[in-house]
Every structure is written in C-alpha cells, then in structure tokens.
Amino acid sequence: MESIATRVTPDKTRSTGHSTETEYSTGLNRALSVSDLIAYGMVYMLPISPFAMYGIIASVSNGMVPLIYILSVVAMAFTARSYQVLSKEFPNAGSAYTYARHGIGEFAGFFAGWLLFLDYIISPGLLAIISAAAMSSFVPEVPRWCWILGFIAIGTMLNLVGVSVTAKTNRVFLVIMVAVLAVFLGAGLFALYSGKGNGGLTLTALYNPHTFTWAAAGSGILVASLNFLGFDAITTLGEEVKPQQKHLLGFAGMATLAIMAVLFVGQTWVAADLAPGAHILSPDTAFYDISRYAGGSWLSGLTAIGTALAFGIPCTIVSQLAIARIIYAMGRDRQLPHVFARVSTKSQQPYVANLFVAAVSLVVSLAFQDHLDELALFQNFGALSAFMLVNISLIGYFWFKKGSRNLLSHMVLPLVGLGIIIALMSSMRIPTLQMGATWLAIGLAYFLFMRFALGRKVAIDV
Numbered sequence: 001m002e003s004i005a006t007r008v009t010p011d012k013t014r015s016t017g018h019s020t021e022t023e024y025s026t027g028l029n030r031a032l033s034v035s036d037l038i039a040y041g042m043v044y045m046l047p048i049s050p051f052a053m054y055g056i057i058a059s060v061s062n063g064m065v066p067l068i069y070i071l072s073v074v075a076m077a078f079t080a081r082s083y084q085v086l087s088k089e090f091p092n093a094g095s096a097y098t099y100a101r102h103g104i105g106e107f108a109g110f111f112a113g114w115l116l117f118l119d120y121i122i123s124p125g126l127l128a129i130i131s132a133a134a135m136s137s138f139v140p141e142v143p144r145w146c147w148i149l150g151f152i153a154i155g156t157m158l159n160l161v162g163v164s165v166t167a168k169t170n171r172v173f174l175v176i177m178v179a180v181l182a183v184f185l186g187a188g189l190f191a192l193y194s195g196k197g198n199g200g201l202t203l204t205a206l207y208n209p210h211t212f213t214w215a216a217a218g219s220g221i222l223v224a225s226l227n228f229l230g231f232d233a234i235t236t237l238g239e240e241v242k243p244q245q246k247h248l249l250g251f252a253g254m255a256t257l258a259i260m261a262v263l264f265v266g267q268t269w270v271a272a273d274l275a276p277g278a279h280i281l282s283p284d285t286a287f288y289d290i291s292r293y294a295g296g297s298w299l300s301g302l303t304a305i306g307t308a309l310a311f312g313i314p315c316t317i318v319s320q321l322a323i324a325r326i327i328y329a330m331g332r333d334r335q336l337p338h339v340f341a342r343v344s345t346k347s348q349q350p351y352v353a354n355l356f357v358a359a360v361s362l363v364v365s366l367a368f369q370d371h372l373d374e375l376a377l378f379q380n381f382g383a384l385s386a387f388m389l390v391n392i393s394l395i396g397y398f399w400f401k402k403g404s405r406n407l408l409s410h411m412v413l414p415l416v417g418l419g420i421i422i423a424l425m426s427s428m429r430i431p432t433l434q435m436g437a438t439w440l441a442i443g444l445a446y447f448l449f450m451r452f453a454l455g456r457k458v459a460i461d462v
Contacts, residue, residue, distance in 0.1 A: 030240055030242055032167060032240050034248045037248075037249065038256050038259070039170045039171050039174050040233070040321075041230045041253060041257075041260075042259065042260060043177075043315060044230035044233050044234075044318040045229070046177065046227070048177050048180060048267075048307060048310055049264075049310075050227065051288070053224065053227060054268060054286050055283030055286025057224050058272075058275070058286060060216060060220050061216050061219065062208070063208070063275065064205070065224075065268040066205060066206050069265050071220075072227070073257060075420045075424070076228045076257065078413060079391060079421065080231045080253055081413060082391050082417055083096075083235055083250060086099040086102075086397070087235050087249040089397070095233070095235040095325075096112040096113070096386040096389055096390045097109055097110075102397055102401075104396045104397075110335055113329070115383075115385045115386040116323075116382065117326060117327070118381070118382030119386060120233075120323030120382075122378060124152060124320045124358075125152075125361040125368065126364075126372070126379060127311045127312065127316045128365045129148065130311045130312075131311045131313075131316075132147035132148045133372075134305075134307060134308030134311075135147045135308050135312070145366060145369070148365045148366060149362065152316065152358055152365065154312075154313055155319075155320045155358075156320060156354060159320050160355075169314065170318065173313065180303065183299070184270075184299065185267060188291075191274060191293075191295065192274060196277050196294065197293075201273055205273045218427055227260075230260070230318075231254070231256055232383075232386075233318065233319075234249065235249060235253065271290050274290050275290055278293035278294075279293065288303055323357050324350055324353040324357050325353075328350035328353045331353065339352050374431075374432075377432040378435050378436070380428070381432055381436040382439070384421050385425070387421045388418055388421050391417040391418040392414070394410065399411055
C-alpha cells in the first residue's frame, strides 16, 4: 500500500518561550521556504487577477479601481495581521480552524473549519469555470465541460506528486504572469505618454471627488477583496515549512499582501488612465478592450489568454492544495472522517483529501458553470465568516486564555478587523446570506451528530 494513516493525537506539546505549540506526527514533508510561501500566495491571488475583475469593480466604484484596491488591502491588513500573530503560536495545518480551536473552543473551531471548507471547496470549481469560459471563447468547438475537466485534472495531478513539485510549478507560472503583466505595463505606459487616454498617469484615476461615494467604495471593496484572499491560504501550509523558517509563516502572508497591493494598484492605475479613450464592450471584457486600445489585438489576446491560463492552472493548483490541507487537518482530528488524514508515503501528500477535492470541484463546476456570480458570492461568505472567527480567536486566546493586557495588539486591532469584515458582510445580497445560513445549519446538524451520536471529541490538547 502507498498510504499510511497519520496519528490523531499530538506527539508532544512544547514551549516556544511566549507560546505553547502542539506538534503532530503527520508525515507531511517540511520542504517549503518563505520564498516558496510568498510565491504560493502570489499565485493564489494571481498578479494579473485585475485583468478579469477590472470592469466589474469599475462599474460599481465609478471608475476608481486603483483607490478601491488601496482601500481593500487596508481593510484586509487587519485580518492578515491576526493571521500573522496566531500563526506564530500555532504553525500547524488548519489555518482558521486551528486558530479558532485554540482561541475559542471546539465548537468555534469546527465552524471555522466548516466555513473554510465552503470557501476553499468552491474555489477550484469557480476558477475552472472562469478559465473554461475564457478558453471556449477562443476555441468554441471544444465544449466547456472538457476545459473544466482538463483544468481540474491538471491541478489534481500536480498536487498528488508532491509539494516540492507544486512549489516549482508555482514559480514557473508566477514568472510567466509577471512577464505578461510587465508587457502590459510597458505597452500601456507607452500608449499613455504617446497621447492616448489621459495622456499620462493622473491623480484623477486614483480619486475623483465629484464621483466618489462611500456606498460605491463599499461595493467595490466587497468585490476587490476577493483578489486578496490568499494571505490566509498560506497558513494552511504550516506543517510543510522548513523547521527553521516556520516562525515566518505570518510574515510571508503580510509580505504577499503588500506585494500584490503594489501590483494591483499599478496595473489598474494605467488601465484607468487609458479607459477614457477605449471602446469598452462590457464590464467582463473591459481590461481586454483597454489592452486592445493601448497596443492592438496582440496585447488584448495576450492579456485574455494569460488570464484564462492563470486562473485555470496555477491558481487551481494552489486552491486545491489549500482545501486539501483543511480537510486533512479536520480528518486528523476526527472532525471529518479519519480517512482524509491518510498521507502517501511516496509523495507525502494527503492523497485522499486531494482526490475528494477534485471530485467535489468537478461536480460544483459542472453544476454552476452558468451561475458564476452566485458561486463567487457564496465563496465570499465562507471566507469572510472565517475571517470574523480569526479576529475573535486572537482576542479569545491572548486576552482571555493567556491573560494578556496588550490593549492595542490583542484587543483594538483585531476588533477593527472584525468590524471591517462585518461591514463587508452587511453589503451582501439577501440570497447569499440565506445560502450561507443554510450551510451553517447543515454544519450544525453534522456537528451535533458527530459530537453526541458518535461521541467524538477533539484530539488537540490546548
């Protein structure tokens, strides 16, 4: 047999000076460096993701896309900091699930995992739909379901061969995406300063007092924040970081957030100053229409195909990797069937979790291939709800369990992060909130069955 079931109970609990860290005998390969984590986060967020989102954000924010990205990264930074602080205390797989378990308790931990499950299990299918739709526009003879199957298959195979191979693949695609972005920036700036659009970079593209409203900004931030949902995924790899660098897990998340903010603002600033002269056909194709205006059909084709491949291959790979680690951690603690904790002795990957993610992603993408907007908003509900629990977990763990009285670090900052997330969720559509409530009800039923019918308790000793 190729597999071995990992142990449920921790091997030992050791002090790290300021924290208590629970260690597991997992069989996962500790091969990732901080640079690997940053590359992973960048691929998850996609340096060229504004190519696909520009028109949508522009339509709801009165055209001030660069400003929306600035406000979005500020909004996300508070929650990213909470992840950073907690990842130093608990550098294990599981992300928000692990933090809520330690910071609040078993019940909150389960629901953090349940919400993360919703966020990440939807992501691979959502990405496959986006890429399949783009590729179908170029090759309409190939059915969309074939593209969906192909993208999910590639992501699954690369995840099964091992995290080292996945890390190398991420780096290759990251270089390709940055190269495509550099070509657009070069062509766009040349077009601008040749007299197209606004004739150069202007402050009006960042902020126009005549069209700015906080209501429009809030709607834009809710959409743009989707592009920053990657700093949290880094923390799911806590048990695959080189031992001497695992304390830098949170730093990798914050560094990735900062790098991506610069890239997002830069490319959308150029696009916003080119937009006045471009013939934009629809919000979905706005960036490609701007590219055509700036450099011709070749630049439009490059940005469109680059977007399709980026969403379909590297981003699908890392999103499958993230949800597989969440399922693995919950299976290890018997909050999901223990079979999900099986790890391949050859590749040191949680192969059962990976195959399960592939199957669910395929079903989700085929079922929702014509309802992309509903699927995206439903995913956002899971992510933002989990972010709420992370901020609460920081307060619960440090302020109440450890007795810290660091008002700024352990109370005020996470409360600000919590308030921002609540404000964003209040802007969601009623149907999305209803779908989220249904998901939580299903989770509650599952938890009660597992806890009282099966009598299972958690295996982590806090």
